[in-house]
Amino acid sequence: MLNRLTDALNFQTQALALRSERQRLLASNIANADTPGYQARDMDFARALREATSASGVGGNSASPGAAGTAGASAGPNNLARTQAGHLALSMGARRESELLFSTAAQTNMDSNSVDMDRERASFADNSVKYEATLRFINGSVRTALDAMKSHNAG
């Protein structure tokens, strides 16, 4: 029964991990706004979330997302195959380089830097708001679950 509670949380957890990953990407883009030759990267959030939730099986196995990286586990479109003991796992939510997209600047730059600061700032603000929204969803589910567990006369 607890499964159903944690399953709803699992989706939000994945979304939160991806949001923080995207936040990190955008921060890197903003940090490298003046680096010559830097190519701005971004992720397709909808696709990444779809892959992350289908890989961890939301609604099915509710193993904690951190446990998905045990040695030998290779499945999942966003997991690199780890066939040797020395292979490092990607941190949760981290993307393979091939899954990241290149964002192109609206106006080209002399030093072939493709960071569009206006868009990066907008995406950063957008992503922070959505991160906070996801946090609130999680808080809401937790509160709902705790309320449901409360005894009747506890107030």
Added chain:
Amino acid sequence: MSMFQIFSVSGSAVSAQSQRLNVVASNLANADTVAGPDGQAYKARQVVFQTALMGAGNDIGSAGVKVSTISEDQTPGRRVLDPKHPKADAEGYVTYSNVNTVEEMVNMISASRSYQNNIEVMSTAKSLLLKTLQMGQS
């Protein structure tokens, strides 16, 4: 949590930009210098930024910045006819530094804007992380 790396990414950018500001300051200070440390006219300096990967392994998700080199501008300095100047050459010309003040001011504005941007990124990340720490408590 990958968000913690934002501090090292933006922090590296802030320190690189402050180094750039430093170089701009020394260029502007030496805009009218006749002789540099080597006896020659002061040469304008410029920082060269380079991406520095901060994450584990080859994780391109957290790309910080570092100053790879500080290059000297090799264009000849401004020559002014002033035969009475002690540093005047045989033809009576004094060679001043090759600092372009307008360029340096533009550079300064750009550096300070980038600095502000990165500070703002860090404060946003900080407030998000603090809210994450309170998850499930309110």
